[in-house]
Amino acid sequence: MTPVSGSHFSIFDANFLKFSYRFTQKTNFTDKEALYPHQNLSYLLQFFTSSNLFRSNQLEEQKLSQSYQVAILGATGAVGTELISLLEERNFPVANLKLLSSPRSAGKTLSFRGEPVTVEAVGDRSFDGVDLVLASAGGSVSKAWAKAIVEAGAVMVDNSSAFRMDPHVPLIIPEINPEAAHDHQGIIANPNCTTILMAIAVWPLHTIQPVRRILAATYQSASGAGALAMEEVKAQAQAILNDEAVPTEYFPYPLAFNVFPHNSPLDDQGYCQEEMKMVNETHKIFGDSSLKIKATCIRVPVLRAHSEAVTLEFDAPFDLGAARQALQQAPGVKFVEDWEQNYFPMPLDASGQDDVLVGRIRHDISNPCGLELWLSGDQIRKGAALNTVQIAELLAERELLRTSSRETVGTR
Amino acid sequence: MTPVSGSHFSIFDANFLKFSYRFTQKTNFTDKEALYPHQNLSYLLQFFTSSNLFRSNQLEEQKLSQSYQVAILGATGAVGTELISLLEERNFPVANLKLLSSPRSAGKTLSFRGEPVTVEAVGDRSFDGVDLVLASAGGSVSKAWAKAIVEAGAVMVDNSSAFRMDPHVPLIIPEINPEAAHDHQGIIANPNCTTILMAIAVWPLHTIQPVRRILAATYQSASGAGALAMEEVKAQAQAILNDEAVPTEYFPYPLAFNVFPHNSPLDDQGYCQEEMKMVNETHKIFGDSSLKIKATCIRVPVLRAHSEAVTLEFDAPFDLGAARQALQQAPGVKFVEDWEQNYFPMPLDASGQDDVLVGRIRHDISNPCGLELWLSGDQIRKGAALNTVQIAELLAERELLRTSSRETVGTR
Numbered sequence: 001m002t003p004v005s006g007s008h009f010s011i012f013d014a015n016f017l018k019f020s021y022r023f024t025q026k027t028n029f030t031d032k033e034a035l036y037p038h039q040n041l042s043y044l045l046q047f048f049t050s051s052n053l054f055r056s057n058q059l060e061e062q063k064l065s066q067s068y069q070v071a072i073l074g075a076t077g078a079v080g081t082e083l084i085s086l087l088e089e090r091n092f093p094v095a096n097l098k099l100l101s102s103p104r105s106a107g108k109t110l111s112f113r114g115e116p117v118t119v120e121a122v123g124d125r126s127f128d129g130v131d132l133v134l135a136s137a138g139g140s141v142s143k144a145w146a147k148a149i150v151e152a153g154a155v156m157v158d159n160s161s162a163f164r165m166d167p168h169v170p171l172i173i174p175e176i177n178p179e180a181a182h183d184h185q186g187i188i189a190n191p192n193c194t195t196i197l198m199a200i201a202v203w204p205l206h207t208i209q210p211v212r213r214i215l216a217a218t219y220q221s222a223s224g225a226g227a228l229a230m231e232e233v234k235a236q237a238q239a240i241l242n243d244e245a246v247p248t249e250y251f252p253y254p255l256a257f258n259v260f261p262h263n264s265p266l267d268d269q270g271y272c273q274e275e276m277k278m279v280n281e282t283h284k285i286f287g288d289s290s291l292k293i294k295a296t297c298i299r300v301p302v303l304r305a306h307s308e309a310v311t312l313e314f315d316a317p318f319d320l321g322a323a324r325q326a327l328q329q330a331p332g333v334k335f336v337e338d339w340e341q342n343y344f345p346m347p348l349d350a351s352g353q354d355d356v357l358v359g360r361i362r363h364d365i366s367n368p369c370g371l372e373l374w375l376s377g378d379q380i381r382k383g384a385a386l387n388t389v390q391i392a393e394l395l396a397e398r399e400l401l402r403t404s405s406r407e408t409v410g411t412r
Numbered sequence: 413m414t415p416v417s418g419s420h421f422s423i424f425d426a427n428f429l430k431f432s433y434r435f436t437q438k439t440n441f442t443d444k445e446a447l448y449p450h451q452n453l454s455y456l457l458q459f460f461t462s463s464n465l466f467r468s469n470q471l472e473e474q475k476l477s478q479s480y481q482v483a484i485l486g487a488t489g490a491v492g493t494e495l496i497s498l499l500e501e502r503n504f505p506v507a508n509l510k511l512l513s514s515p516r517s518a519g520k521t522l523s524f525r526g527e528p529v530t531v532e533a534v535g536d537r538s539f540d541g542v543d544l545v546l547a548s549a550g551g552s553v554s555k556a557w558a559k560a561i562v563e564a565g566a567v568m569v570d571n572s573s574a575f576r577m578d579p580h581v582p583l584i585i586p587e588i589n590p591e592a593a594h595d596h597q598g599i600i601a602n603p604n605c606t607t608i609l610m611a612i613a614v615w616p617l618h619t620i621q622p623v624r625r626i627l628a629a630t631y632q633s634a635s636g637a638g639a640l641a642m643e644e645v646k647a648q649a650q651a652i653l654n655d656e657a658v659p660t661e662y663f664p665y666p667l668a669f670n671v672f673p674h675n676s677p678l679d680d681q682g683y684c685q686e687e688m689k690m691v692n693e694t695h696k697i698f699g700d701s702s703l704k705i706k707a708t709c710i711r712v713p714v715l716r717a718h719s720e721a722v723t724l725e726f727d728a729p730f731d732l733g734a735a736r737q738a739l740q741q742a743p744g745v746k747f748v749e750d751w752e753q754n755y756f757p758m759p760l761d762a763s764g765q766d767d768v769l770v771g772r773i774r775h776d777i778s779n780p781c782g783l784e785l786w787l788s789g790d791q792i793r794k795g796a797a798l799n800t801v802q803i804a805e806l807l808a809e810r811e812l813l814r815t816s817s818r819e820t821v822g823t824r
Contacts, residue, residue: 217629270774292778362682366706
């Protein structure tokens with residue numbers, strides 16, 4: 001999954017197919033896809049019918065001379081620090097990076113491209129001249145600053161749940177619904193981590209044969225509650241090993257050597273917010289609110305990758321070979337199963353990886369039209385920061401961001 | 413759940429109802445059941461029509477003068493040591509306790525009723541004069557000694573999977589199918605831990621309205637792999653906290669701060685043995701092989717209690733109030749849910765408890781005839797040792813064991 005920003009392609013080039021994906025459903029790709037383009041005809045077709053075809057090389061060249069004023073709101077959190085790493089690692093065209101936080105964390109120094117950047121307290125003038133805000137400081141902070149960000153002319157890619165279900169705000173997983181980005185009005189929402197991981201695995205199957213019902217049971221890591229919660233689980237584990245009192249500040253109950261249902265608020269039907277996010281956000285991303293979804297979200301003492309046991313129901317039996325092939329080719333997915341070795345996705349392996357590890361594909365023995373899969377994905381990477389940066393890349397590629405170069409000849 | 417062995421009851425006594433349960437489906441009971449007998453008419457009816465009625469007081473008195481020569485095979489393991497505790501704690505009428513193990517563990521000293529008992533290596537004469545063998549040393553050990561045990565005239569309650577699916581061997585959860593004990597031919601099998609925990613929670617609902625499909629996702633503790641595996645997980649956690657190499661001897665991958673699918677052998681359909689035990693054993697215990705069951709078994713870094721997310725499907729909607737009432741009254745179940753506090757069963761609370769904690773009862777929002785529940789149960793207690801001892805109690809109460817007092821006037 002190398003970003004191809006800045007590369008030049010010929011239509012005769014092996015990279016042509018990879019490049020084409022970026023203007024269709026696919027923003028990532030595997031070497032296998034490049035080697036077996038005949039298996040990807042639908043993507044090619046999308047590419048040839050895409051209006052982007054005739055401006056793509058131009059865009060690539062234009063991008064080289066373009067860069068963006070970027071701000072990270074919530075820069076010191078688990079996702080915030082990962083956003084900084086990813087902007088650097090994926091060579092996002094950053095002209096200047098502003099790190100914003102609450103006054104409590106202001107003054108800290110973080111590193112970007114080898115240079116120290118001092119974290120500033122967010123304030124009324126923080127967004128002047130900023131093109132892109134990557135926000136990951138919680139829903140209330142995003143709500144508090146959204147108006148200022150949009151009025152400053154920047155686009156906010158928001159990692160909180162504040163705007164996800166707002167009908168005026170696109171909710172995007174670039175591998176699934178990149179087109180929705182064109183409708184943005186200054187805010188684009190990044191889905192919930194458990195939703196992203198599940199959707200990335202289910203979408204490639206859904207495009208072959210529509211899924212009618214999804215049942216998920218999650219095994220969610222401490223990172224979903226932030227960097228301090230991760231530290232708390234480690235401290236809890238040490239306390240239990242030492243037979244000492246177990247600290248519980250970020251979680252209601254000890255998580256080390258324990259599991260418990262996700263502690264987000266419960267609704268009248270007995271479903272917590274985390275579970276309903278998986279239902280409602282998947283409806284919005286897939287563009288199909290008739291899809292039946294039920295999730296049971298459970299926290300487990302893992303540091304940073306979530307796992308999910310997913311049961312899918314279709315109208316007819318789903319061929320296992322077709323399912324495996326689809327997942328092997330799917331962008332954002334690393335297909336992991338070794339039945340001989342009893343080796344499948346696990347959070348230990350998924351941590352730090354961009355791809356969602358998916359495997360253990362089998363029929364549901366309780367339903368002839370059912371399919372089972374098991375996945376692990378880095379909650380901070382693809383579950384949050386990576387998807388956010390991929391949305392930013394999508395906005396840049398499709399010229400959906402205001403650029404600093406344009407602004408400098410503009411009114412500011 | 414106080415055992416009532418040795419008590420005497422009058423039909424006018426408050427304990428009468430409790431006593432009656434022991435000769436019907438129920439071997440345990442709650443105070444609530446004793447207080448509200450009108451809610452338990454079916455059990456009373458069973459009692460009055462039971463042939464045990466007229467010999468029950470006699471049996472109670474007889475039991476006082478009876479005691480059994482008991483052997484524990486696999487005495488030094490996690491379940492073995494719990495069996496010793498439970499025999500003492502529940503005041504099982506043990507005349508003499510013999511502790512048996514492999515030669516490797518022989519010579520160790522364990523305590524029973526305040527007296528030291530030296531562990532002996534199991535051998536050809538180990539079962540002479542023994543009435544009851546509680547076996548928990550793995551399937552191969554049970555298979556190796558079963559013939560000798562039965563030929564010695566003892567009854568083996570076997571905690572391994574060796575004989576569970578043998579049509580000549582009853583597979584018993586005393587709260588569910590105690591009647592099956594009457595068919596024993598020297599061996600009674602104790603079900604798999606995940607099966608017991610799920611069955612205990614599902615059975616009270618199944619008796620109200622037949623369940624047609626069960627989907628389970630498990631969160632299984634290290635204790636399922638034995639005492640040494642529990643120590644390994646603690647050692648792994650400490651190594652990870654110290655940033656040292658992680659030991660993996662009993663598990664194929666690190667379990668601390670990780671989760672992975674259960675590492676038992678996989679079949680052609682992609683289901684591991686642990687998952688198929690939940691299917692096949694539940695069929696046998698419920699006496700209904702038409703019931704559709706699918707399980708996904710996952711190991712989590714918890715020490716000794718398993719948790720399960722269970723989705724049930726019925727032919728018609730299941731009333732939530734009726735489900736809650738049934739579970740509140742069910743033997744072996746402690747109903748645990750506090751929606752205000754977001755407090756539900758968790759392994760931390762279930763560890764060391766006899767009852768299976770069940771709660772978070774809600775409708776399945778993806779199916780109008782579906783019901784969801786969440787449970788945690790001590791894998792070593794009700795999941796293994798407690799159920800084994802309860803089977804032993806059942807055998808004693810129903811006079812299905814040879815007794816030493818009889819034997820002393822017999823041929824040996």
